[in-house]
Amino acid sequence: MSNLLCYARNRSTSVEQIDEGTVISTCRLQDTLTDAEVTIRVRLPELEIAEASGTFQRYGPKSCSQAANALKKIAGVRIGAGMKKIIRGLLGEITDCDELAVLVEECCHGVILAFTKEMLAQVPKDIALEKEFFANMIKENIRLYNSCAAFAPGSPIVEGIDPP
């Protein structure tokens, strides 16, 4: 029996730092229905979206065909806590295209993960030292306590750390 796919999706996000003060993040979605792309230019050190542009090339939800025009609304938004509500709110004033907000959010997460990756490059290989590294990270930023299974009570990483 052949097991053909009835649907396939590929979403790819790439982040590039083009100079000391600028990061470019692009998210491209290609699936059975849609081919769309959003690019944001992010200013450092503010982590602010300086510019955003995008295209919807192949059929997606009808509301999305002209949606990329809405992207100018998000210039000036800062990437970080609370950004999702702001991005959804600003784009939602102009368009019902949910996918547009998803593409922007994926671009923004890509930027955060790019800097997270650099921080994780400091994690020691030794297990005991690794535990200490993450324990210190949680002590510095107690919001991380219980934010996922690895940082939840019962995990050796949070042993001895008081809950917030």
Add this chain to the structure above:
Amino acid sequence: MLKFQRTKLVDIVNNGDNTITVHGILDDHIYHIEIDLVIGCDNLSIQAIQGKWLRSENTECRRAIPFIERAVGIKIDEEGFSQRINKYVGRKSCPHFANLIIECCDAAEDAIQVMGYEAARVENPGLRFEGFSSAGKSAAPPQKSSNRPVSLPVEQREAGVKGTPLQRDERGYYVDLHMHSYPASQCSTANIDDLIVEAKTIGLDAVCLTDHNHVWSLNDVEDLKQKHGFQVFRGNEITTDQGDMLVFGMYQDVKGIINLGDLRELVEAAGGFMIAAHPFRGFLVFNTSQIGMTVEKAMQRPVFQQVDAMEVLNGKVTRPENDFAAQVAAGMKLPATGGSDAHAISDVGRYVTCFRQRIENGEDLVTALKQGDYKPKMYHKFRQQGEHDAG
């Protein structure tokens, strides 16, 4: 050179028994995870899920696997699906598994629509997908808010005698200037009466209600004051395109995301006062040196030119983030405030603003804020360990 890349792949197979199997892969510089889901085509609910790690951030990430099961039974088309997955799977298991589940289920909804189209085309070979999807099932569009914030006619000024001389209070007058109650703030778990009782119990002098984009009516606040024999002020935490602002003395009901400049105009027209709430929340996730952030550069952010003060002790941010805000406020000579940002009873009074004078009503609060004679304080610590200032 590429700094980071994330690829997500979703493959979907029709099992022919009214279910589909969804295979998802998330592969990036940090993580590599895979999941398999079975979803019912009729009830659109997740029937089974399995996941595995191929690469992860740390050794303990493996603990996330058993909690992925929490997604079973959730309907993929239900209102607030993503929030539910983020809450039930993201926080208990791993946010990256939650991200991949949401991606897979979004694709699954599309796939079920495509299958419906393929079936309809057997009867009607000329049918185009665009025609099929617009005639058939289509997700309800999200609630659309207007371009400009909605303004409801609400009183512009608090009751109170204008220009009452502010009385000097030697001990200081302790106000928790930032708190959220349920249901006015959906993210809060604290009932308004319990918040006020707690504030009274721990010895605060007043609280200020700052529910998200919510205007408390003067009558309701008066009723609360009478009921508890306690001073209650009203403010509003308004989300702008530049972040959250605590607004006092401006009682227009702002819905949606307002432009910061537009809000500034409204506040000025009302003679109100605006404070940048938790201005560096989440900002210092990375080393400041990593993104090149300095106090001097932060001082140049245009957002801070538009505010009257800065919240430098907020109960929901990290100490380095509060310290950084205090340095920026000091550098800009902006008045600094403190507030718990309470979303639960136990949060009340963690940080407060200590005024030199007693404050009798909402108008006096705005006057006092403008005079700038106050300090942010760590209130709980103040009681246990002696006095501390911010910074």
